[in-house]
Amino acid sequence: MQVDEATVRRIARLARIKISDAEAKGLEKELSGILDWVAQLDEVDTSNVEPMTRVVAQKLKMRDDVVTDGEIAEQIVANAPLAEDNFFVVPKVVE
Amino acid sequence: MTDLTKLTMAEARDGLAKKTFTALELTDAFITAIEKANPALNAYVLQTPEHARVQAKDSDKRIAAGSARPLEGLPIGNKDLFCTRGIRTTACSNILGEFHPTYESTVGQNLWDAGAVMLGKLNNDEFAMGSSNETSAFGNVVSPWRRKGKDGKLSTDKLVPGGSSGGSSAAVAAGLCLAATATDTGGSIRQPAALTGTVGIKPTYGRCSRWGIVAFASSLDQAGPIGKTVRDAAIMLKAMASHDLKDTTSVDAPVPDYEAVLGKGVKGLRVGIPREYRVEGMSPEIQKLWDDGIAWLKSAGATIHDISLPHTKYALPAYYIVAPAECSSNLARYDGVRYGLRVNGDNLIDTYENTRHQGFGKEVRRRILIGTYVLSAGYYDAYYLKAQKVRTLIKRDFDEAWNKVDVVLTPTTPSPAFAFGEKTGDPLAMYLEDIFTVTVNMAGLPGMSVPGGLSSEGTPLGLQLIGKPFDEETLFRTAQVIEDAAGRLSVPDAWWMKG
Numbered sequence: 258m259q260v261d262e263a264t265v266r267r268i269a270r271l272a273r274i275k276i277s278d279a280e281a282k283g284l285e286k287e288l289s290g291i292l293d294w295v296a297q298l299d300e301v302d303t304s305n306v307e308p309m310t311r312v313v314a315q316k317l318k319m320r321d322d323v324v325t326d327g328e329i330a331e332q333i334v335a336n337a338p339l340a341e342d343n344f345f346v347v348p349k350v351v352e
Numbered sequence: 353m354t355d356l357t358k359l360t361m362a363e364a365r366d367g368l369a370k371k372t373f374t375a376l377e378l379t380d381a382f383i384t385a386i387e388k389a390n391p392a393l394n395a396y397v398l399q400t401p402e403h404a405r406v407q408a409k410d411s412d413k414r415i416a417a418g419s420a421r422p423l424e425g426l427p428i429g430n431k432d433l434f435c436t437r438g439i440r441t442t443a444c445s446n447i448l449g450e451f452h453p454t455y456e457s458t459v460g461q462n463l464w465d466a467g468a469v470m471l472g473k474l475n476n477d478e479f480a481m482g483s484s485n486e487t488s489a490f491g492n493v494v495s496p497w498r499r500k501g502k503d504g505k506l507s508t509d510k511l512v513p514g515g516s517s518g519g520s521s522a523a524v525a526a527g528l529c530l531a532a533t534a535t536d537t538g539g540s541i542r543q544p545a546a547l548t549g550t551v552g553i554k555p556t557y558g559r560c561s562r563w564g565i566v567a568f569a570s571s572l573d574q575a576g577p578i579g580k581t582v583r584d585a586a587i588m589l590k591a592m593a594s595h596d597l598k599d600t601t602s603v604d605a606p607v608p609d610y611e612a613v614l615g616k617g618v619k620g621l622r623v624g625i626p627r628e629y630r631v632e633g634m635s636p637e638i639q640k641l642w643d644d645g646i647a648w649l650k651s652a653g654a655t656i657h658d659i660s661l662p663h664t665k666y667a668l669p670a671y672y673i674v675a676p677a678e679c680s681s682n683l684a685r686y687d688g689v690r691y692g693l694r695v696n697g698d699n700l701i702d703t704y705e706n707t708r709h710q711g712f713g714k715e716v717r718r719r720i721l722i723g724t725y726v727l728s729a730g731y732y733d734a735y736y737l738k739a740q741k742v743r744t745l746i747k748r749d750f751d752e753a754w755n756k757v758d759v760v761l762t763p764t765t766p767s768p769a770f771a772f773g774e775k776t777g778d779p780l781a782m783y784l785e786d787i788f789t790v791t792v793n794m795a796g797l798p799g800m801s802v803p804g805g806l807s808s809e810g811t812p813l814g815l816q817l818i819g820k821p822f823d824e825e826t827l828f829r830t831a832q833v834i835e836d837a838a839g840r841l842s843v844p845d846a847w848w849m850k851g
Contacts, residue, residue, distance in 0.1 A: 260725070265721070268721050273684075273701065273708055274708045274712070274721070275705035275709035284718070290780065291779065291780070292725075295670075295672055295673055295739075297665075298739065298742055303738060303741035306741040308744065309744045311601075312571065313558050313796055313821055332454040336451050336454075338689070338693070345690060350700050
């Protein structure tokens with residue numbers, strides 16, 4: 258699978274990671290190499306195989322629908338790079 | 353007085369019980385050793401001597417009162433992937449910056465509730481992504497082991513301690529803690545244990561709670577210990593494992609007393625030797641290590657059986673779809689808003705992109721991009737779904753093998769410890785470090801590495817045992833037989849203490 262520069266840039270945008278022109282060039286090669294290598298999975302016939310969803314068979318656990326936590330706004334924003342009155346502060350997103 | 357840092361965890365436990373020394377004396381011995389050794393080895397990214405002394409004094413009170421808990425007063429290191437309340441936790445990434453969790457990981461809490469003392473936070477590959485500890489934002493960890501030259505003298509070349517739990521393996525091997533916590537997504541406990549002559553076990557997926565451990569690939573991540581001996585690993589795992597309502601994948605099953613099975617031996621045990629692990633170009637010394645392991649178990653009364661795990665060769669490529677995919681989802685939370693680093697931009701998207709470019713290292717960015725690609729519209733079926741189907745086949749291989757054998761024996765790594773930079777040029781070369789360990793994570797099974805001997809360079813080699821789900825007990829008793837036959841490996845020269 259050949260990954261071109263436009264694809265690298267599209268993926269980087271989806272992943273919200275800025276990349277420089279030089280990095281985009283290097284990544285083209287690296288990502289293509291890794292995707293070529295994983296392509297060997299095409300040899301495996303998986304037509305009647307269920308995808309794995311759990312490694313150990315286990316019933317989905319249920320619990321009562323009750324509040325188990327809360328009233329800790331201060332703790333939640335304690336590590337924010339910028340916070341005011343228990344709100345996260347971000348650059349303006351709505352004009 | 354004997355050097356307390358040389359004791360095993362079991363010996364230290366006995367010494368405290370007999371009041372030969374106090375928990376504070378024991379803790380201080382390690383604090384002094386760490387101060388001296390850390391500039392050379394870089395195993396700890398944060399030392400917490402004050403915290404450790406407070407815990408040790410409390411332990412001494414409990415010992416005096418006759419109410420000692422199972423790990424009372426035993427100093428350990430904690431991988432920096434485990435959140436620690438009020439104590440900086442970074443996953444060795446710049447993006448977490450000065451993150452101070454407001455909660456403790458369940459595994460950590462279990463250890464502290466059992467009386468263990470925390471000496472500090474241990475280095476690891478950034479977000480546990482790596483096999484040599486070379487991707488950490490805090491720099492490389494140096495292995496205490498050195499290669500022996502043809503003239504019999506130790507080389508001064510620096511070797512890697514393995515990864516991602518390289519701080520854990522180096523600290524245990526160098527006597528900078530009695531034992532350490534670690535995590536394993538594709539081999540990150542077993543490979544560093546093998547390269548440093550220590551014992552590491554990745555238990556069955558679900559045995560330890562993942563709550564409060566910085567997530568990498570959630571369907572593969574599992575916590576476990578690295579210790580000096582099989583017994584020490586047994587003591588640690590017993591304390592770390594638990595059922596936890598805060599992790600729905602943690603399993604509600606009793607945790608056995610692993611120490612109790614150590615003397616049981618392997619008489620009549622059926623040991624499987626998978627032919628697919630005899631990879632092309634396997635070095636003669638790895639082959640010999642494996643043959644030695646087979647001979648030891650045979651002479652202890654086990655029976656040896658050739659088995660086939662036909663999908664082995666597809667485990668690594670499938671892993672490099674599943675792990676990056678889950679990593680790209682898990683690491684989406686680092687947005688520069690809620691915690692950690694923020695690098696401001698012209699608008700919100702720009703801020704996200706700047707933050708994630710500067711905050712993540714190269715290998716982490718590479719994996720996020722691969723994961724984003726394989727999960728992007730139109731590719732999900734071809735990659736992630738395909739890989740999860742291959743995973744079913746890998747697990748099926750093992751399910752069939754369990755009809756014939758009780759445990760599987762393989763080498764842990766394809767080669768001994770390597771030097772810095774030897775495998776950093778090509779990501780695929782580094783990924784191959786996990787070729788023998790990654791199947792175990794894909795199938796969710798327990799896997800353990802135990803020292804099996806030295807390479808021609810005088811560096812450690814490990815043997816891997818793979819068990820049935822939740823049958824860690826068989827791994828422990830088999831590993832004990834190997835340890836008894838191979839002998840414990842200790843570093844010949846404590847060069848890192850000489851300043």
